[in-house]
Amino acid sequence: MEKRKILIIEDNLDIRESTAEILELTGEYTVMVAPEGKTGVDLALKFRPDMILCDIMMPELDGYGVLYMLSKNEATQDIPFIFLTAKTEKADIRKAMEMGADDYLTKPFDDLELLNAIESRFKKRAQIQAKAVPSPENFRLDEQEQAYLLQDLADHGRVKSIKKKQTIYEAGDTPVYVYYIKKGKVRSFLNYKDGRELSTNIFVEDQFFGLESILLNDKYGDNTSTLEDAEIALIHKDNFFELLYKKPAIAAKLIKVLSQNIKEKEEQMLGFAYDSVRKRVANALVNVAEKSGTASDEVTIKISRDDLAALAGTANETISRMLADFKDEKLLTKEGNAIKIFSITRLKNIKQ
Numbered sequence: 001m002e003k004r005k006i007l008i009i010e011d012n013l014d015i016r017e018s019t020a021e022i023l024e025l026t027g028e029y030t031v032m033v034a035p036e037g038k039t040g041v042d043l044a045l046k047f048r049p050d051m052i053l054c055d056i057m058m059p060e061l062d063g064y065g066v067l068y069m070l071s072k073n074e075a076t077q078d079i080p081f082i083f084l085t086a087k088t089e090k091a092d093i094r095k096a097m098e099m100g101a102d103d104y105l106t107k108p109f110d111d112l113e114l115l116n117a118i119e120s121r122f123k124k125r126a127q128i129q130a131k132a133v134p135s136p137e138n139f140r141l142d143e144q145e146q147a148y149l150l151q152d153l154a155d156h157g158r159v160k161s162i163k164k165k166q167t168i169y170e171a172g173d174t175p176v177y178v179y180y181i182k183k184g185k186v187r188s189f190l191n192y193k194d195g196r197e198l199s200t201n202i203f204v205e206d207q208f209f210g211l212e213s214i215l216l217n218d219k220y221g222d223n224t225s226t227l228e229d230a231e232i233a234l235i236h237k238d239n240f241f242e243l244l245y246k247k248p249a250i251a252a253k254l255i256k257v258l259s260q261n262i263k264e265k266e267e268q269m270l271g272f273a274y275d276s277v278r279k280r281v282a283n284a285l286v287n288v289a290e291k292s293g294t295a296s297d298e299v300t301i302k303i304s305r306d307d308l309a310a311l312a313g314t315a316n317e318t319i320s321r322m323l324a325d326f327k328d329e330k331l332l333t334k335e336g337n338a339i340k341i342f343s344i345t346r347l348k349n350i351k352q
Contacts, residue, residue: 003030006118007049009040009066010084011058015107019053019084022111023118037061041069044076051118053105056085056096067099071174077217080121084109099174124238146253150208153243154180157233168224168232175213175220177234181205184230185291188222189310199311200265202227204291211258214240227307277314281322282350284312285332289344300340 006029010016013035020031032047034040037054038061044052052070056063063083070076083096083104096104102121105113157180162168168179168186179186186203200222203209213220214237244250268283275283288311289299303311309319323339326332331350332341341347 003028004051004122005030005032005047005049007032007034007040007043007047007052009034009037009052009054009058009063011036011055015055015084019114022114026115037063037066040066044070044079045073048075049079051080051082051121053082053084053118056083064095064099067096067101071100080125082117082121098176100176127242146250149243149247149250150253153235153239154182154208154233156239157235159231159233162226162230162232164226164228164230166226168226169210169220170223171220173220175210175218175237177210177236178208178214178240179210179224180208180233180235182231182233184232185227186224186230186232187227187307187311188224190222197306197310198313199307200268201261202287202291202311204293208254208257211254212261215254215258227303277312277318278322278325279350280312280314281308281319282326282347284308285326285339285341286344286347287311289341289347297343297345298341299344300335300338302338304337 006023008016008019008023008031010019010033016033016035020033023029023031032043032049034043037058040052040054041061043049052066054063054066061069063085067081067083070079070081080102081100083101084107085093085096085104086107093104102124103117105117157177159182162184169175171190181203183205185205186209187199188201188203188209189197189199191197201209209224210220285301285308288301288303288308292299292301305316305319309316312319323332323334326347327334330342331346332339334340
């Protein structure tokens with residue numbers, strides 16, 4: 001059987017040679033070495049190794065740069081990548097994983113740690129590839145079965161409690177997780193150059209978000225933050241794609257989710273282009289109200305003026321004026337930091 005190729009990118013001579021020696025002694029691997037990042041990238045592109053072990057702190061091109069360059073190349077973006085780092089701060093480890101690294105080893109590591117990490121990643125990759133060829137029955141799932149499988153995926157995600165107005169991810173971040181809201185609300189938004197924000201969507205309980213960038217294998221194009229205290233399930237992209245490979249019919253469910261997101265954004269953009277400010281503010285209130293989880297025509301919502309302004313694409317001062325007008329028209333009333341809407345239907349029917 002052909003030996004698997006492992007590329008070691010490490011500027012410390014002792015660590016580079018000792019790591020290569022350990023791997024060669026197993027008799028299972030062909031080892032290539034690079035003393036710095038640029039050479040490592042060249043070797044990876046030329047020989048396409050089965051795995052890359054890469055130091056983080058290196059001169060000229062560091063490990064983050066190596067991973068970024070290889071992740072942008074179709075020939076190397078799927079190679080398992082393990083960082084070797086002497087840094088133990090959580091921020092550095094978090095950055096490594098968010099950029100798409102498969103694992104990390106903290107130096108100094110022993111022989112067993114090294115071999116176990118490598119075998120673990122090879123096994124995981126083999127499991128995913130084995131499930132990539134689906135059986136015919138996996139193409140036939142009814143709506144209930146699709147919902148069950150997606151719910152099961154969310155239930156096995158790592159749940160994180162996030163306070164109100166905290167950032168979940170920012171535009172330009174590399175996607176690592178698909179997110180599922182167990183509790184609370186999340187908004188997505190874009191930033192103008194002058195610092196203003198434009199909200200593009202609101203996600204509520206039992207909704208997934210962050211799907212587009214994961215499926216496109218591209219950086220996030222928008223930002224997300226919590227509208228209230230929330231519990232979010234973080235589903236690693238490996239587990240997400242494993243389900244897609246195993247049950248391709250799940251794609252039908254996700255297409256509906258993405259289609260609805262696109263439809264809502266299209267309607268919002270048309271509103272910005274053709275609706276009056278009065279109509280845009282009414283639509284923003286309706287949007288929040290309809291995602292409040294109640295079927296009643298009368299509903300109380302909680303949203304800050306800043307967030308409402310971002311959703312309507314207007315200024316805070318305009319929001320204050322419109323809310324006062326709607327109050328005079330008996331459409332709503334303010335109750336502390338909450339807005340009580342007397343009739344969602346009447347707000348929907350507001351003309352230009």
